[in-house]
Amino acid sequence: MRLLKIIATVGPSNYDYNVIRKMIATGTDAFRINMSHGDQKQWEDFINLINKASNELGITVTKIADLEGPRVRLGNFDPIKIQQGQNLVLKYENSKVDGIPIDNRVFFSSIEQGDKVLIDDGKVSVEIETVEKDSAEVRVIEGDVLEPRKGVVIAGKEFDMPPITDKDVNDMKFIASKDFDYVMVSFVRNSKHIDIIRETLKKQGADNIGLLAKIETPSGVKNIDEISESADGIVVARGDLGMHFPLEVLPMIQKRIIESARKKLKPVILATEIFMSMVERPVPSRGEISDVYKALEEGVDGFLVTSETSIGKYPVQVIIWLSRVIQEAQKHIIPNKIDISDISExxxxxxxxxxxxxxxxxxxxxxxxxxxxxxxxxxxxxxxxxxxxxxxxxxxxxxxxxxxxxxxxxxxxxxxxxxxxxxxxxxxxxxxxxxxxxxxxxxxxxxxxxxxxxxxxx
Missing domain, CATH: 3.40.1380.20 (Pyruvate kinase, C-terminal domain)
Structure with missing residues (x-):
């Protein structure tokens, strides 16, 4: 019997009753609705599909809303192909300068010459050459197709932004009106961030919803112990962590976050690039399977698959393979023990x-x-x-x-x-x-x- 849990993200690839039903039947324990994408009509459609399928199958399924949080994104434009060495202009979307739009002015007050900017989980990277009030000239370091509404991060820096946005508050009204079980809180920097979200939900009449803190920034890592104490669970968001820290140190950061959550006896979920190759392929890679074994040894409660099921070609196969690998890994791996000397009960x-x-x-x-x-x-x-x-x-x-x-x-x-x-x-x-x-x-x-x-x- 599978002990670790599988959380799947909804999206275009599973916007269909039969697909959702198969995903539940083959092992999905929970669904994540990412409120960075789509609208309330689409989110409600997914809720109805999940409820209908889980009731028909007689299987308990958890529903999780993921708040967008204070993120800087590209604006709206037609996708363009950019190449290494090319010069571009990034500009505040409401300015009259020609260039690639950025949706928040805080980006331009945060950057300096020489900063490295990562876009779309690092698929595209640029270096800042000159900075103006509402624009910046950049040189492309790693090129690819640049697409609208993708996340923007300055390597090694955090934007000075409030912990929740007006959009988050509006989305929490929707969350409170539906039967969500957990809310994932994005870009958590300290325990006060959790307190603010909890109080906001309480004002909406949703004080029983659990809060899962996504650890995505240097501040979140630094303050992980107080966050683990305050939140109802922790999500190791390796995608954004990988844009703030050198990739070679990510395994140790992952280990530290997992240990902190486990010492507080809080559930901890590992996210990002679990079976990323399955966005295009019907089977996972050997390295991805080894990654699951390592995470089981570290003691995670489960895995969150994102693009694999939301936009990938094989959403049902992702669940089948992940369940299969977890069950085999459980036969051979014993999770690391934890010290609970400070929790007498x-x-x-x-x-x-x-x-x-x-x-x-x-x-x-x-x-x-x-x-x-x-x-x-x-x-x-x-x-x-x-x-x-x-x-x-x-x-x-x-x-x-x-x-x-x-x-x-x-x-x-x-x-x-x-x-x-x-x-x-x-x-x-x-x-x-x-x-x-x-x-x-x-x-x-x-x-x-x-x-x-x-x-x-x-």
């Missing part, structure tokens, strides 16, 4: 996992909140954590955690009743039976105590 969860692994027991939990299953998940048991959930909302939040298999059993009067409901469901489905050893764990409804018991089923 987590020691109970660690004891559950250690005992279950030692005696080969199944783990059952009942989630009065997501906490008990989150704590158990944080120690990466070798078997699934079958978790009874009182509601669909809690089940969907649990669905991105390592190994958690949420089961909606309904609201119970106490944790004992919840565990009994979960056990009875698993017996009925033939997942557990006579002679099996199970460890049952739950946190009390008042959150003041834990219940843990070991039993052999008769």
């Amino acid at each position: 987590a020691k109970i969860a660690k004891g559950v996992v250690d005992l279950a692994n030692d005696i080969g027991a199944e783990i059952l939990s009942y989630a009065t909140t997501i906490d008990m299953s989150r704590l158990i998940s944080g120690f990466r048991p070798s078997k699934p954590i079958y978790t009874g959930a009182p509601s669909e909302s809690i089940a969907k939040k649990l669905n991105i955690f390592w190994g958690v298999k949420p089961i909606i059993v309904g609201l119970s009067n106490n944790e004992e009743e919840g565990l009994n409901l979960t056990e009875n469901y698993l017996k009925k489905e033939g997942i557990i039976g006579t002679g099996d050893t199970v460890i049952e764990a739950a946190r009390s409804i008042d959150q003041n105590s834990f219940i843990v018991k070991v039993k052999q089923l008769l």
